[in-house]
Amino acid sequence: xxxxxxLMAAIIAHPDEDTPRLALADWLQEHGxxxxxxxxxxxxxxxxxxxxxxVKTRRAVESRAKxxxxxxxxxxxxxxRKIDKQLVGSGPGPRTEFTRGLLESVxxxxxxxxRKQSQPALADAxxxxxxxxxxxxxxxxxxxxxxxxxxxxWIAALTFNGGAAALAKIGRSxxxxxxxxxxxxHESLTDAGLKQFAKQSETSxxxxxxxxxxxxxxxxxxxxxxxxxRSYTVIACRYSTxxxxxxxxxxRSGWRTYLRTTA
Numbered sequence: 001x002x003x004x005x006x007l008m009a010a011i012i013a014h015p016d017e018d019t020p021r022l023a024l025a026d027w028l029q030e031h032g033x034x035x036x037x038x039x040x041x042x043x044x045x046x047x048x049x050x051x052x053x054x055v056k057t058r059r060a061v062e063s064r065a066k067x068x069x070x071x072x073x074x075x076x077x078x079x080x081r082k083i084d085k086q087l088v089g090s091g092p093g094p095r096t097e098f099t100r101g102l103l104e105s106v107x108x109x110x111x112x113x114x115r116k117q118s119q120p121a122l123a124d125a126x127x128x129x130x131x132x133x134x135x136x137x138x139x140x141x142x143x144x145x146x147x148x149x150x151x152x153x154w155i156a157a158l159t160f161n162g163g164a165a166a167l168a169k170i171g172r173s174x175x176x177x178x179x180x181x182x183x184x185x186h187e188s189l190t191d192a193g194l195k196q197f198a199k200q201s202e203t204s205x206x207x208x209x210x211x212x213x214x215x216x217x218x219x220x221x222x223x224x225x226x227x228x229x230r231s232y233t234v235i236a237c238r239y240s241t242x243x244x245x246x247x248x249x250x251x252r253s254g255w256r257t258y259l260r261t262t263a
Contacts, residue, residue, distance in 0.1 A: 003031075004027065004028075004127070004128065005127045007020065007023055007024040007027055008127050008128075008154070009153075011024060011102065012154060012156045015157075015180055018100070021100060022043070022047065024043065024101075025039075025043040025044050025101070035072045035075040038068050039072065039076055039101070041068060042068045042072075043100070044101075045061050045062075045064055045065040046065055046101045047100050047101065048061050049062050049065065077096075077103070077129060079128045080106065080129055080131075082121070082125075083118055083121050083122060083125060099132065103129055103130060103132065104132055105132060105133035105134065105135055105159075106131055106135070107134075107137065108134070108137070109136075109137050110136050110137065110138035110146055113136060113149070114146055119149055119150065122149075122151040123150050123154055126151055127154050131155050132157060133158070134152065134155040134158055134159070135159040135160075136158070136160045137161065146160075147173045147176055148173060148175060149175065152176060153175050156178070156180045157179065157180060157181035157183070157208075158170075158179055158182055159182075159183040159184065160183075161184065162184055164192065164194075167182075167193055168196050168197055168200065170201075170203070171197045171200055171202060171203055172200060176202075178203075178205055180206060181206070181208040182203070182208070182209055182210065184210070
């Protein structure tokens with residue numbers, strides 16, 4: 001019996017917890033091939049490294065993990081490489097790093113992601129490889145299509161271009177209900193759009209909400225209200241210092257981050 005998809009689903013549902021990842025490592029160790037057993041050790045090492053206080057021990061753990069990745073990376077990522085070799089290069093890069101045993105993120109142009117012949121393979125690849133985040137680039141209008149793709153069920157975080165309409169669609173999509181993090185960049189987002197999202201969203205597990213763009217006073221006010229959404233614990237709002245009424249007065253231009261823990 002192949003329990004790997006169920007174990008990966010548990011990780012996606014609880015991305016901040018180590019226990020589901022260690023359960024996957026145990027399964028890979030017991031049921032997998034040579035590459036899977038190496039992945040099992042790799043997962044345990046990366047989890048250990050993330051919590052190890054001793055610098056010397058942490059470096060030794062990271063060194064062993066690096067050797068495993070160098071030897072088995074190609075096999076681990078082969079399901080994604082079969083779809084698009086550009087997704088994952090031959091070596092670690094900004095979009096292909098592993099974090100606590102899973103691939104940190106992959107990025108697509110919307111048109112490539114939406115190829116019908118790729119969707120079943122993508123869902124299987126995400127479930128096999130283990131991908132935490134998906135970044136989509138391209139025309140914002142395509143959100144009507146990609147937020148209904150079943151492969152999104154296999155990622156825990158989503159970055160996209162789109163305004164209030166896209167946010168509302170994501171909030172109502174059953175394929176996006178499990179998402180723990182949303183990040184988007186669009187200047188048309190309004191306070192009304194955020195209000196609608198807060199009222200209708202089914203993304204009850206969302207814990208981080210990141211907005212990049214010209215964010216005005218009313219939007220920040222909505223984000224800062226304690227009842228913004230049901231069960232968010234952290235809201236992250238990145239806003240441009242060119243905003244008409246920035247929170248505080250940053251000393252230099254660029255992006256700043258506002259984090260808030262709700263009750």
